[in-house]
Amino acid sequence: MALYAELHRHLGGSVVPRVLWRYFQRHDRELALRFPEYPGFEEFYTKPRDTLDEYLELHTLVESVQSVETLPYFIYRLIRGAYIFENLAYLELRYTPYLRTPHDLSQSQRIDRMAEIVEVVGKASQLPEYPIVTRQILCMHSRLPDEVNRAIVELASQMPQYVCAIDVAGGDNHYGDRLDEFVKLYAYARNLGINTTGHLYETPDGCHPQLLPYLMRIGHGIQIPLKHPELLPEVARRGQCLEVCPTTYFKTGTLQDIQDLKIIFDRCFDAGVDIAICTDNAGLHDMRLPFEYESLLTQDIIDFRQMQACQEAAFRHAFAWPYHQPPAEMLTDLLKPEPMPVMPVV
Numbered sequence: 001m002a003l004y005a006e007l008h009r010h011l012g013g014s015v016v017p018r019v020l021w022r023y024f025q026r027h028d029r030e031l032a033l034r035f036p037e038y039p040g041f042e043e044f045y046t047k048p049r050d051t052l053d054e055y056l057e058l059h060t061l062v063e064s065v066q067s068v069e070t071l072p073y074f075i076y077r078l079i080r081g082a083y084i085f086e087n088l089a090y091l092e093l094r095y096t097p098y099l100r101t102p103h104d105l106s107q108s109q110r111i112d113r114m115a116e117i118v119e120v121v122g123k124a125s126q127l128p129e130y131p132i133v134t135r136q137i138l139c140m141h142s143r144l145p146d147e148v149n150r151a152i153v154e155l156a157s158q159m160p161q162y163v164c165a166i167d168v169a170g171g172d173n174h175y176g177d178r179l180d181e182f183v184k185l186y187a188y189a190r191n192l193g194i195n196t197t198g199h200l201y202e203t204p205d206g207c208h209p210q211l212l213p214y215l216m217r218i219g220h221g222i223q224i225p226l227k228h229p230e231l232l233p234e235v236a237r238r239g240q241c242l243e244v245c246p247t248t249y250f251k252t253g254t255l256q257d258i259q260d261l262k263i264i265f266d267r268c269f270d271a272g273v274d275i276a277i278c279t280d281n282a283g284l285h286d287m288r289l290p291f292e293y294e295s296l297l298t299q300d301i302i303d304f305r306q307m308q309a310c311q312e313a314a315f316r317h318a319f320a321w322p323y324h325q326p327p328a329e330m331l332t333d334l335l336k337p338e339p340m341p342v343m344p345v346v
C-alpha cells in the first residue's frame, strides 16, 4: 500500500476552500458577508493569478484568521483530510510564526509569542485518530526585518521536538537586494545544526546562486533545469532535492506550457537530481497529493517508474522521517496474501 510524504505545504494555503468558507460563516461576520455563497468564494479563492505576487496576496487572507486561538480548528481539519483523502504518512508543514502573532503587539512582544504558536501547531498536529508523522518548517519572510528572521532561526534550534527545518518565503523575487542578509542567516542556521530548505529558483527573478550551497533541499528550484541546467551537476553532487509543486506554476503564471514540466523532470532525472513532488498550497489549488501524481502520469510528464522514484525520494529527503524505509515497504509483509493451504491428495 502506498503512503506518501509531503515535504512542501504551507499552513496558510493548505486550508481547503470549503473549510475556510465555513469558518467565515461560523466565526467571522465581515468575511461571511463578503462571501455569502460558497461557489462564488471557491471561484475567487482557487482561480489562477497572473503573477506570484498576486497569488501570495491570498495568503494574507488566511493568515488574518489563523491565530493562536483558531489554529487548532484549521489544523485538525488539515490533518484529518491529509490522513483520510491523501494517504499521508509524513507531513512537513511550513509557515511564518511571526505572522500568526497579534498584529497590535510590538515587534519584540510578537517575537516572544512565536514559541507559543509553534507549540500550539505542534500539539494540534498530533491526532491519535489520524496518525501522521508531522514536523514544522519555520519560514523566514522576505518582508520581515533581519531581527525577526534571526529570531525565527533561533526558535527553530530551540524547539527540535516540533521543528525540523527553516525556509525563506514571501516570493523569491523579493529578497535579491537583501541576499547577503539571508546568506548569513542560512550560514547561522547551518552552524546551529538546523536543516534548510528555501524558496529559490522558482521564478526567473529568483535565481540567486550565492544562496544555493546553504540549502539541503530547494523549494521549487525549477529554473535550474529550465534556465540554468549547467548547475545541475553540482546540485546532484550536493545531494540537494528539488521540491517541485506542479500546479503552483500554472496558478502563478510562472509556466504556461505543460511541456516545460517535462523538461524539468527529464533534465533532473538525466543529471541524477532527486525530485519530491509536492502540493505547496493544496487548499488554494483545490488539489491533493495523489491527484498531483496522477495528473503528471496522465499528461505524460513522467512514467510510472519515475513517479515511484519521486515518491521514494520524498521519504529519503524528509528531514524527520524516523525510519530507514518508506512505509510501503514496512506494510508489504503485513498485507501480502496468505499462501494457499496445500490440499491433501486423496
Ligand SMILES: [Zn+2]
Pocket (backbone or CB within 6 Å): 008, 010, 199, 219, 280
Ligand atoms: Zn511554497
